[in-house]
Amino acid sequence: MAEAGELRAAVEEWDESEDEDDDIVCIFGSFRQTAQESFEAKKRPKRGGSVPGKAPNKRRDFQARYHRVIEQYFAADPVYNARDFRCRFRMSKRLFLRVLDGVLETDRYFEQRPDCKGDLGIHPLMKVTAALRVLAYADSADALDENLEMSKSVIYDSVKHFIDAVDRKFGSEYLRAPTxxxxxxxxxxxxxxxxxxxxxxxxxxxxxxxxxxxxxxxxxxxxxxxxxxxxxxxxxxxxxxxxxxxxxxxxxxxxxxxxxxxxxxxxxxxxxxxxxxxxxxxxxxxxxxxxxxxxxxxxxxxxxxxxxxxxxxxxxxxxxxxxxxxxxxxxxxxxxxxxxxxxxxxxxxxxxxxxxxxxxxxxxxxxxxxxxxxxxxxxxxxxxxxxxxxxxxxxxxxxxxxxxxxxxxxxxxxxxxxxxxxxxxxxxxxxxxxxxxxxxxxxxx
Structure with a gap:
């Protein structure tokens, strides 16, 4: 009888240890699943475009705003004169066009390309204008969005690419030691x-x-x-x-x-x-x-x-x-x-x-x-x-x-x-x- 009792106690102890092992496996399994989900969340891009679960794009009219800027500053008879242009862009129109051509030549980000529907994206003139307004006025992206109809992400990306392109294109000439x-x-x-x-x-x-x-x-x-x-x-x-x-x-x-x-x-x-x-x-x-x-x-x-x-x-x-x-x-x-x-x-x-x-x-x-x-x-x-x-x-x-x-x-x-x-x-x-x-x-x- 004593031997039977010892055998029964040993079996119960083994069952308890097996349950503990199962609990440990479950815990590590949940940790692994959480880590995998966290890793996938980090890999997921912040701006994934049109994907299920995201809000639809705002109805911004890039082309209408571009044509309006052309009428205001670059038309044959513009709304604002050369003095207004220099005040708001911090440079003459001739120099602005030179900077625009330079960044276009240096960085493909400023090229105007169509999307999957065939609609043209934001014109490079608008991206350069947004970057200059941020530097010249320290404007927030929300303030520029209302006037230029460009999202916050596009405005800040334009600034980032603009300052890099200006340095690469003009830095060797305009940050040089005297000849x-x-x-x-x-x-x-x-x-x-x-x-x-x-x-x-x-x-x-x-x-x-x-x-x-x-x-x-x-x-x-x-x-x-x-x-x-x-x-x-x-x-x-x-x-x-x-x-x-x-x-x-x-x-x-x-x-x-x-x-x-x-x-x-x-x-x-x-x-x-x-x-x-x-x-x-x-x-x-x-x-x-x-x-x-x-x-x-x-x-x-x-x-x-x-x-x-x-x-x-x-x-x-x-x-x-x-x-x-x-x-x-x-x-x-x-x-x-x-x-x-x-x-x-x-x-x-x-x-x-x-x-x-x-x-x-x-x-x-x-x-x-x-x-x-x-x-x-x-x-x-x-x-x-x-x-x-x-x-x-x-x-x-x-x-x-x-x-x-x-x-x-x-x-x-x-x-x-x-x-x-x-x-x-x-x-x-x-x-x-x-x-x-x-x-x-x-x-x-």
Whole structure:
């Protein structure tokens, strides 16, 4: 009897363990099914088109809206004149058509193609118009949908493809370093302003990052008390931006950003144009930027005097601060022309912010060039016709030949020449004397 009881207990224990195994199998099976459903949900596209269970497409009339825009701006007798077009598109009609042709040539996304029913899709002119309105006005997709009859997804896709196409098509031309011809023109213009050897002004601008990840928000908070991303730029009197270095955290000051900057890389490598000019009977072979007081005492920077003594130094400081406003005006015009840069950025990626910034700067430079061709030389009024200009300096600008530097020693010599404090004070004193001797009677910069 005892053996029978032990056998019965063993059988019951085995049945219980088998039930537990079945429960474990069921649990793992449900986990597997849930994981499979989650994986399939991730694979499923967010915008699958006309599929069962989705709302029907809104009855947007793309073609009617396109013809209306043509009547308003591009017809032989348009509703709105050229001034209205420039105000709303931020550029002339001639430049807009050039940008339109460029993005069409670069990205097939802008091609107008028929759907499965044979109906033509959105015209490329409408996609480019939507992208420009987002950059120029920082409009929401809902506001543009009401006027352009384009969905939110199409508008944001148009912006994404537009900024990429602008960079690929025009970036190499309008975000380039100055060529020999450019540098000679810049040196001549700035010499007439009294700063012989100057090619641009340098400064930094902050773009607030509203949707900065909280994990790195402290890294991007600086004096603005909010997360920002910094743009370092060099601009000339025409407001052309020659150098743009974007993406640094807002906690860095101008010196920290300069340490990470590429503005003088070509000069260190010996790849920039070679310049030679005379100032107060001294020969110089290095151009400079106007900068504020935080920058180091290098010959590539000319800064205002912190405590000027005498009328000569006071006049130099006043003229330096006035001419350095070139880069400040460039930042102001850039943000006014492309309002998206003046408002807190809602993008989640710093890479996307960089793409937007590059596209806006490229378009800004294209507008500057277009205005130059349309208006001609508009800087004559900036110079006093009764001022004594003095001897016109001669600039010898040439391109270096061969690969440089040829050794680490030569690279070190280039770096030492850029950071030579003694050379900085020498050229600064010569500029002070030159300004006082030939330009003290001028009232404008």
């Amino acid at each position: 020999e011809e450019d540098l000679a023109r810049l040196l001549e213009v700035n010499a007439r302003r009294g700063f012989v050897g100057m090619w641009a002004s340098i400064d930094c601008m902050h773009w607030e990052w509203k949707n900065c990840p909280s994990s790195v928000a402290g890294q991007f908070k600086g004096k603005e008390k909010k997360p920002t991303v910094v743009l370092e730029a060099c601009a000339d009197q025409e407001l052309w931006i020659w150098h743009a270095n974007f993406g640094h955290p807002g906690s860095l000051n101008d010196i920290n950003i300069l340490d990470r900057s590429t503005v003088f890389d070509a000069l260190m490598r010996g790849e920039s144009p070679q310049v030679e000019y005379k100032l107060n009977d001294n020969t110089y072979s290095m151009t400079y930027c106007l900068a504020d007081g935080i920058y180091p005492d290098w010959p590539v920077f000319i800064k205002p005097l912190h405590q000027p003594l005498g009328n000569k130094q006071k006049y130099f400081t006043k003229r330096q601060e006035a001419c350095r406003k070139d880069v400040e005006r460039a930042f102001g015009v850039l943000q006014a022309r492309w309002r998206i840069l003046a408002l807190p950025c809602r993008l989640l990626s710093r890479l996307d912010m960089n793409k937007v910034m590059r596209a806006c700067i490229i378009l800004h430079n294209m507008v500057v060039e277009d205005n130059r061709e349309e208006l001609g030389d508009v800087h004559e009024y900036l110079f006093d016709e009764h001022a004594v200009m003095g001897p016109s300096p001669e600039f010898i600008v040439s391109r270096r030949h061969g690969l440089r530097p040829r050794s680490v020693r030569e690279l070190s010599e280039h770096i030492v020449s850029i950071e030579n404090t003694e050379a900085h004070f020498k050229i600064r004193d010569d500029i002070i004397d030159h300004l006082w001797l030939y330009h003290a009677g001028e009232t404008h910069c």
